[in-house]
Amino acid sequence: xxxxxxxxxxxxRERQLxxxxxxxxxxxxxxxPAYKEDMKKxxxxxxxxxRQIGWEKAEVYSGKGHPIVYxxxxxxxxxxxxxxxxxxxxxxxxxxELWETPPFEASIRDGKLYARGSSDDKGQVFMHLxxxxxxxQTHGHLPVNIKFLIEGEEEIGSPxxxxxxxxxxxxxxxxxxxxxxxxxxxRGKPAIVYGxxxxxxxxxxxxxAAGDLHSGLYxxxxxxxxxAIVEILASMRAKNGSITVDGFYDKVRELSAEERAExxxxxxxxxxxxxxxxxPELFGEEGFTALERIWARPTLEVxxxxxxxxxxxxxxxxxxxxxxxxxxxxxxxQDPQEIADLLESHVKKAAxxxxxxxxxxxxxxxxxxxxxxxxxxxxxxKAYEEVYGVPTAxxxxxxxxxxxxxFAEILNTPIVMMGFGLSDENFHAPNEHFxxxxxxxxxxxxxxxxxxxxxNL
Amino acid sequence: xxxxxxxxxxxxRERQLxxxxxxxxxxxxxxxPAYKEDMKKxxxxxxxxxRQIGWEKAEVYSGKGHPIVYxxxxxxxxxxxxxxxxxxxxxxxxxxELWETPPFEASIRDGKLYARGSSDDKGQVFMHLxxxxxxxQTHGHLPVNIKFLIEGEEEIGSPxxxxxxxxxxxxxxxxxxxxxxxxxxxRGKPAIVYGxxxxxxxxxxxxxAAGDLHSGLYxxxxxxxxxAIVEILASMRAKNGSITVDGFYDKVRELSAEERAExxxxxxxxxxxxxxxxxPELFGEEGFTALERIWARPTLEVxxxxxxxxxxxxxxxxxxxxxxxxxxxxxxxQDPQEIADLLESHVKKAAxxxxxxxxxxxxxxxxxxxxxxxxxxxxxxKAYEEVYGVPTAxxxxxxxxxxxxxFAEILNTPIVMMGFGLSDENFHAPNEHFxxxxxxxxxxxxxxxxxxxxxNL
Numbered sequence: 001x002x003x004x005x006x007x008x009x010x011x012x013r014e015r016q017l018x019x020x021x022x023x024x025x026x027x028x029x030x031x032x033p034a035y036k037e038d039m040k041k042x043x044x045x046x047x048x049x050x051r052q053i054g055w056e057k058a059e060v061y062s063g064k065g066h067p068i069v070y071x072x073x074x075x076x077x078x079x080x081x082x083x084x085x086x087x088x089x090x091x092x093x094x095x096x097e098l099w100e101t102p103p104f105e106a107s108i109r110d111g112k113l114y115a116r117g118s119s120d121d122k123g124q125v126f127m128h129l130x131x132x133x134x135x136x137q138t139h140g141h142l143p144v145n146i147k148f149l150i151e152g153e154e155e156i157g158s159p160x161x162x163x164x165x166x167x168x169x170x171x172x173x174x175x176x177x178x179x180x181x182x183x184x185x186x187r188g189k190p191a192i193v194y195g196x197x198x199x200x201x202x203x204x205x206x207x208x209a210a211g212d213l214h215s216g217l218y219x220x221x222x223x224x225x226x227x228a229i230v231e232i233l234a235s236m237r238a239k240n241g242s243i244t245v246d247g248f249y250d251k252v253r254e255l256s257a258e259e260r261a262e263x264x265x266x267x268x269x270x271x272x273x274x275x276x277x278x279x280p281e282l283f284g285e286e287g288f289t290a291l292e293r294i295w296a297r298p299t300l301e302v303x304x305x306x307x308x309x310x311x312x313x314x315x316x317x318x319x320x321x322x323x324x325x326x327x328x329x330x331x332x333x334q335d336p337q338e339i340a341d342l343l344e345s346h347v348k349k350a351a352x353x354x355x356x357x358x359x360x361x362x363x364x365x366x367x368x369x370x371x372x373x374x375x376x377x378x379x380x381x382k383a384y385e386e387v388y389g390v391p392t393a394x395x396x397x398x399x400x401x402x403x404x405x406x407f408a409e410i411l412n413t414p415i416v417m418m419g420f421g422l423s424d425e426n427f428h429a430p431n432e433h434f435x436x437x438x439x440x441x442x443x444x445x446x447x448x449x450x451x452x453x454x455x456n457l
Numbered sequence: 458x459x460x461x462x463x464x465x466x467x468x469x470r471e472r473q474l475x476x477x478x479x480x481x482x483x484x485x486x487x488x489x490p491a492y493k494e495d496m497k498k499x500x501x502x503x504x505x506x507x508r509q510i511g512w513e514k515a516e517v518y519s520g521k522g523h524p525i526v527y528x529x530x531x532x533x534x535x536x537x538x539x540x541x542x543x544x545x546x547x548x549x550x551x552x553x554e555l556w557e558t559p560p561f562e563a564s565i566r567d568g569k570l571y572a573r574g575s576s577d578d579k580g581q582v583f584m585h586l587x588x589x590x591x592x593x594q595t596h597g598h599l600p601v602n603i604k605f606l607i608e609g610e611e612e613i614g615s616p617x618x619x620x621x622x623x624x625x626x627x628x629x630x631x632x633x634x635x636x637x638x639x640x641x642x643x644r645g646k647p648a649i650v651y652g653x654x655x656x657x658x659x660x661x662x663x664x665x666a667a668g669d670l671h672s673g674l675y676x677x678x679x680x681x682x683x684x685a686i687v688e689i690l691a692s693m694r695a696k697n698g699s700i701t702v703d704g705f706y707d708k709v710r711e712l713s714a715e716e717r718a719e720x721x722x723x724x725x726x727x728x729x730x731x732x733x734x735x736x737p738e739l740f741g742e743e744g745f746t747a748l749e750r751i752w753a754r755p756t757l758e759v760x761x762x763x764x765x766x767x768x769x770x771x772x773x774x775x776x777x778x779x780x781x782x783x784x785x786x787x788x789x790x791q792d793p794q795e796i797a798d799l800l801e802s803h804v805k806k807a808a809x810x811x812x813x814x815x816x817x818x819x820x821x822x823x824x825x826x827x828x829x830x831x832x833x834x835x836x837x838x839k840a841y842e843e844v845y846g847v848p849t850a851x852x853x854x855x856x857x858x859x860x861x862x863x864f865a866e867i868l869n870t871p872i873v874m875m876g877f878g879l880s881d882e883n884f885h886a887p888n889e890h891f892x893x894x895x896x897x898x899x900x901x902x903x904x905x906x907x908x909x910x911x912x913n914l
Contacts, residue, residue: 197673199673199773208736209734209735210734210735213734215756215758215760215784216654216656216786216854216856216857217856218734218751218855219751219758220751220754220756220786221734221740221741221747221750221751222734222739222740223698223736223740224758224759226690226758226759226760227690230687230690230691230759231691231694231696233684233687233691234688234690237688239688241680277666277667277670277675277679278667278668279665279666279679279680279811279812280810280811280812282679282811283678283809283811284678288677294675294676294677299672299677301775302681302683302765303683303765303766303771303772303773303774303775303776304765304766304767304774305686305687305762305765306763306767308759308782309760309761309782310761310763310780313819314658314660314782314784314819314820315760315761315782316656316760317760317761318758318760319760322762323767324683325766325771329672329673329676353738354737354739354740355736356737362771363771397673398673398674399673399674399773400673
């Protein structure tokens with residue numbers, strides 16, 4: 001990175017942190033209706049900052065939910081377009097008494113900026129704005145075109161964003177989507193998340209007799225709905241942990257040798273993980289490490305089961321009903337609807353006689369994966385490495401971020417999740433904070449990344 | 458039966474019903490402490506009636522619980538001794554507003570005596586006393602020796618009786634134990650219950666991680682306690698309903714051809730049973746009818762299962778725990794402790810890796826069976842047939858009556874359950890009543906039975 005840019009960050013640090021403090025002082029809690037005006041204020045602040053750094057387009061869209069902010073700088077014709085997604089809303093702050101300093105009065109202690117939203121996600125949104133500002137101030141123009149989409153409903157599940165994205169596909173079209181809402185692997189070790197699992201699920205309701213029956217008077221004569229559901233569930237998984245639903249693994253994209261080597265290089269200790277979780281040993285599909293199973297293999301988990309008597313001691317009843325809730329984590333190229341249908345037909349086939357079995361499908365989310373070796377991923381990794389001085393970890397996430405899956409489905413762009421938080425920064429808890437070491441380094445990483453993308457996508 | 462005896466019943470009917478009305482007027486509700494004095498009063502009334510009909514021994518034992526009444530007439534040396542068990546306590550009467558006439562003011566409507574305790578069990582205890590009175594009054598002596606054990610805690614589970622029986626084995630020694638606390642098979646069709654199932658059970662507690670885990674962050678890495686308990690439970694039963702716990706059936710006494718024929722002769726419709734219970738079809742061990750399965754085959758039922766999320770919709774959790782409650786109904790000659798131990802070792806062997814499994818045994822009760830062709834049973838059947846004019850049904854019960862199992866274990870006598878109630882007589886509900894047709898016939902049946910036992914046991 002050129003010296004001008006580095007100097008700019010150093011000389012403007014104090015002002016930028018003062019601006020961030022102002023941004024963080026707006027209590028933009030999306031979950032609590034009383035903060036509706038503050039949501040508007042935070043959206044306006046975000047749009048104003050876009051204008052302040054020199055963009056001609058910065059708009060606040062007011063729809064059914066909290067406002068969505070969109071801004072762009074599109075003066076690099078022929079160059080790639082980068083779409084940055086983030087959110088200006090924050091989590092509630094209860095219990096307030098556990099905060100060492102007020103959540104909306106940012107304060108710095110031990111190199112950490114304490115405030116609600118400092119890490120998740122106002123701080124990281126602000127960094128993208130300030131990296132762009134620095135390039136514009138020092139170079140007069142950006143190496144690429146930039147679009148920002150900053151929403152106000154991430155902490156309540158992004159209920160209105162997918163429709164907005166769907167309706168504004170053209171406006172949001174880009175060559176890469178960058179999201180900074182994740183964490184480093186650990187302090188000093190940057191990480192890029194290039195894949196997330198999707199999800200699908202069903203509820204199974206088994207019904208036997210019209211009411212609970214006395215196990216003495218009827219035991220032996222009727223099918224017990226608990227035994228029936230046990231039989232169904234047992235038929236879905238082998239003892240070794242692999243899923244025995246027909247076709248379940250058919251479309252699973254296998255891990256490449258490079259990915260397996262990358263995961264192995266992270267040096268995750270399975271013994272340490274078992275002891276941290278408090279289990280006698282880890283368990284799962286044979287032939288895969290725990291990390292591989294979490295990040296790149298699909299799962300089928302019974303999340304809840306219930307039927308009959310749950311009190312102290314015993315009650316000699318044959319219950320009239322039994323229920324189970326199942327969700328699957330999916331990996332590319334599994335299709336959530338197809339897997340739900342496979343589960344449903346498996347259950348119906350496995351249903352024993354003497355009971356009726358109903359299956360209800362839950363909401364679904366697609367898995368997402370940007371190929372590990374895609375330039376958008378590899379260039380981001382290089383930008384990290386130049387600043388942090390260590391190899392970037394290329395990882396996946398075992399969970400699902402519905403909004404990311406929506407982007408992947410609707411916009412069909414590669415997605416680069418490059419975060420600057422640390423996992424112990426109390427995102428949704430009292431005393432949320434952001435390590436300023438990663439604020440400073442992150443500004444540089446983002447700026448370097450934009451220069452690297454120039455002509456390379 | 459001789460004419461003298463028949464005349465006696467006819468000429469004394471009004472007086473006897475007046476005495477029964479007095480007996481039924483004492484609110485001997487064992488479950489409610491406020492009726493403690495009435496319990497004493499009912500016990501005294503029972504003992505006084507024994508003295509009044511001419512017995513020299515009639516005692517009220519006051520121990521930890523409600524009094525136990527014991528009386529005897531032992532002047533037939535060399536003849537068999539009959540022990541009659543019954544109870545003078547009754548169920549609570551709530552909701553009182555549903556009674557058409559007050560529960561402790563007996564009234565006759567349509568040939569039925571309405572009052573709490575009329576059928577269960579004061580009415581039936583009273584019949585035994587009055588049958589003995591009639592023989593003594595008309596013949597001067599009884600054909601057999603008689604002992605009566607009438608307790609006051611049957612409706613609260615007989616907490617103190619087993620210890621009393623254990624301590625008074627000699628006092629209670631008899632050649633046959635007669636209990637009249639069951640029902641006819643249906644109106645006009647007498648039934649003797651010659652066997653009951655026993656019970657044993659376990660609770661299974663499966664523990665995984667220290668807390669619930671996010672199925673995205675950890676799904677695939679750890680054993681899910683619900684899957685583990687499903688695997689354990691599935692290993693205990695085959696799809697055809699037979700139990701696959703090693704040794705479970707080893708000591709089961711097979712039904713004789715005579716018993717199977719007897720059960721079949723009852724003409725039970727399995728389709729009618731399925732439709733009454735509201736199940737698509739009956740289900741159970743192959744090779745047995747539903748009645749055979751309920752009365753003479755052991756069962757293993759999961760009475761309750763629970764773990765993880767039970768609310769509306771889904772929660773993507775890997776629960777830290779899962780639980781199941783199992784009870785088995787047992788038949789001769791299965792031993793409840795042995796079966797509990799077999800279950801426990803089966804579960805421990807079936808427990809998959811990655812979780813810890815705890816087994817807790819529940820209270821146990823032995824099965825009981827007086828051989829179908831035992832003279833004590835067959836003579837009772839004949840006495841019934843002579844009075845009712847139809848064949849007696851020889852049946853078993855699928856449930857357990859703990860006090861009967863205790864008697865069978867401690868006293869080691871044949872047990873004859875010859876009841877005179879009808880199953881629609883509202884035993885534990887408002888408007889309990891007793892059909893006087895069975896009062897009149899029952900007196901004759903009991904008297905005939907005592908004469909038949911003379912020298913035949």
